[in-house]
Amino acid sequence: MTTRNSRPFRAARTTCRLTWQATSWPPAPEALRPHFPGPCHPPAMTASTPYDTILIGAGMSGLAAGIRLAQFDQRVLVLDRHYLWGGLNSYYKREGRRFDVGLHALTNFVPKGTRGRPLTRILRQLRIPYDSLRLGEQHGSRSVVGDTDLHFGNDFELLRGEVARQFPTRATAFDGMARELEALPFDVPEGQESARAYLTRHLGEARLVDLLLLPILFYGSPTPSDVDFPSFVVLWKSLYEEGFARPRGGIRPLLDALRSRYLELGGELRMKAGVAEILHEDGRVQGVRLDDGTELHSERVISSAGRVETLSLCEETVAATCGPEHAGRMTFVESTTLLDQPAPDLGWTDTIVFFSQGERAVYEEPAEAVSHASGVICCPENYAGQEPETEGVLRLTLMANAEHWMAMSDGEYLAAKEQAWSKGLETAALYGPDVRKQVVARDTFTPRTIERFTGHLNGAVYGCPHKDKSGTTPLEGLFLCGTDQGYLGIVGAMLSGVAMANRHALLPA
Ligand SMILES: Cc1cc2nc3c(=O)[nH]c(=O)nc-3n(C[C@H](O)[C@H](O)[C@H](O)COP(=O)(O)OP(=O)(O)OC[C@H]3O[C@@H](n4cnc5c(N)ncnc54)[C@H](O)[C@@H]3O)c2cc1C
Incomplete structure (x- = not known):
């Protein structure tokens, strides 16, 4: 029997026309209303009935896109090669201890109820209650270049005061620039000027430019030493105007909320289901072939695997339009160190420290396997309202050279990981208490781990340098979401998933 909520009926409803009444981008959920001109006659469903949309990747962007499409009753399937959802932002257990992979911040x-900002908008669009994440705000972070510290937090006035205190002659210029950036929307068009050029034009002072740029580069730049202006604006707003928080319990509550929301809406999720090939004919997508040879059909595939990685799943002529030489190279070694007591009890007061030891901010692929010249230290306990822990946690992110890590033998690899970690803790001690005698457990992941578990070539966390907000590819029906569509980080990835679902799968052609 076919009821209004049964699968055949729901699939058929998506073929009905959608009207778009939105004026803002991405459109608010209520702006996308299924429009039923008359009774829908559902087709009979069989196992080979095509999906309305197949999504490659069960990371933040793929799951968010899946929720969005399932909300509009699409027959949607999310596929991931890994056994655990979350992609770059996941978690795992080792010897009974839990390690988060992605989440620093x-x-x-923004506080609950703040209107029109990315976090509250995306949670509203996905119908995830703000309170369910139990967000705790950061205690305070700093950017350190050479011997200069710049503190910042979730109140922009702290940063403004720091600039005025340390660079009094630049205070007025900084205020003017901050006002200009605040007035810009999140989605500014591509311009000629890079972030560094923009900051230098306004502030002049190289040290101040470096201090402001360092956190921005580490949290989102796919290119060395600089970032394009549209990404800079997004990152400036995300880091400085808005700020950092942590869900109580880490990334898992958010991931679980995304997954269960998607499944509740009737979305299908298949883990350990890698896409080996994107099927297409005459320039139009037909579906996918999985690693085990299964063929699944859909005229629309949205992929979060990355531009180069996605196109490599297509025939050679399509893959050649963006070959591996276009893949990103910015990648990291990240260590998580567990301590025999909470890190704040040992004297760690910062939430996040972005550091560069020399006179300039270093953000580039090192010549050696890993560089300790610059990095990020995160203490997840230094967010408000975290559950009391008996063990402390410090996370350290360092810039890495993927080629070195890929070429190592297993023995060399283990030794290099050990060395990166131990020298890393020594480096961290330059910016806070020395915790080397308090270590109870640790784990380190490398570009090799990132490539293996997420498929991102070179372990490039921020994807390829060329971003394309349209999300289109040379194939009709094949679209990109996630990092290579140009929205960054956890919130950005979810926004990207929803925006691409809206634009390519819900709005009229
Ligand atoms: C160490 C580290 C720290 C980070 N810290 C932060 C932070 O503090 N704050 C923040 O906002 N962001 C942070 N990020 C960035 C953030 O994690 C990412 O921007 C975001 O998770 C990207 O999500 P995504 O869905 O676009 O892509 P991904 O998470 O990469 O998801 C892509 C998915 O596609 C799957 N896939 C790929 N190829 C195939 C295939 N052929 N078949 C099937 N499945 C496939 C992969 O397995 C993966 O699950 C961090 C990232 C890292 C690595």
Whole structure:
């Protein structure tokens, strides 16, 4: 029997016309209303009935896109090669202890009820209650270049005061620039000027430019030493105007909320289901072939695997339009160190420290396997309202050279990981208490781990340098979401998923 909520009926409803009444981008959920001109006659469903949309990747962007499409009753399937959802932002257990992979900070923090900001908008669009994340705000972070510290937090006045205190002659210029950036929307068009050129034009002072740029580069630049202006604006707002928070319990509550929301809406999720090939004919997508040879059909595929990685799943002529030489190279070694007591009890007061030891901010692929010249230290306990822990946690992110890590033998690899970690803790001690005698457990992941578990070539966390907000590809029906569509981080990835679902799968052609 076919009821209004049964699968055949729901699939048929998506073929009905959608009207778009939105004026803002991405459109608010209520702006996308299924429009039923008359009774829908559902087709009979079989196992080979095509999906309305197949999504590659069960990371933040793929799950968010899946929720959006399932909300509009699409027959939607999310596929991921890994056994665990979350992609770059996941978690795992080792010897009974839990390790988070991606989360240092949920950027874009705004208090509950703040209207029109990315975090509250995306949670509203996905129908995830703000309170369910139990967000705790950062205690305070700093950017350190050479011997200069710049403190910042979730109140922009702290940063303004720091600039005025340390660079009094630049205070007025900084205020003017901050006002200009605040007035810009999140989505500024591509311009000629890079972030560094913009900051230098306004502030002149190289040290101040470096201090402001360092956190921005580490939290989102796919290119060395600089970032394009549209990404800079997004990152400036996400890091400085809005700020950092952490869901109580880490990334898992958010991931679980996304997954269960998607499944509740009737979305299908298949883990350990890698896409080996994107099927297409005459320039139009037909579906996908999985690693085990299964063929699944859909005239629309949205992929969060990355531009180069996605196109490599297509025939050679399509893959050649963006070959591996276009893949990103910015990648990291990240260590998580567990301590025999909470890190704040040992004297760690900062939430996040972005550091560069020399006179300039270093953000580039090192010549050696890993560089300790610059990096990020995160203490997840230094967010408000975290659950009391008996063990402390410090996370350290360092810039890495993927080629070195990929070429190592297993023995060399283990030794290099050990060395990166131990020298890393020594480096961290330059910016806070020395915790080397308090270590109870640790784990380190490398570009090799990132590539293996997420498929991102070179372990490039921020994807390829060329971003395309349209999300289109040379194939009709094949679209991109996630990092290579140009929205960054956890909140950005979810926004990207929803925006691409709206634009390519819900709005009229
Ligand atoms: C160490 C680290 C720290 C980070 N810290 C932060 C932070 O503090 N704050 C923040 O906002 N962001 C942070 N990020 C960035 C953030 O994690 C990412 O921007 C975001 O998770 C990207 O989500 P995504 O869905 O676009 O892509 P991904 O998470 O990469 O998801 C892509 C998915 O596609 C799957 N896939 C790929 N190829 C195939 C295939 N052929 N078949 C099937 N499945 C496939 C992969 O397995 C993966 O699950 C961090 C990232 C890292 C690595």
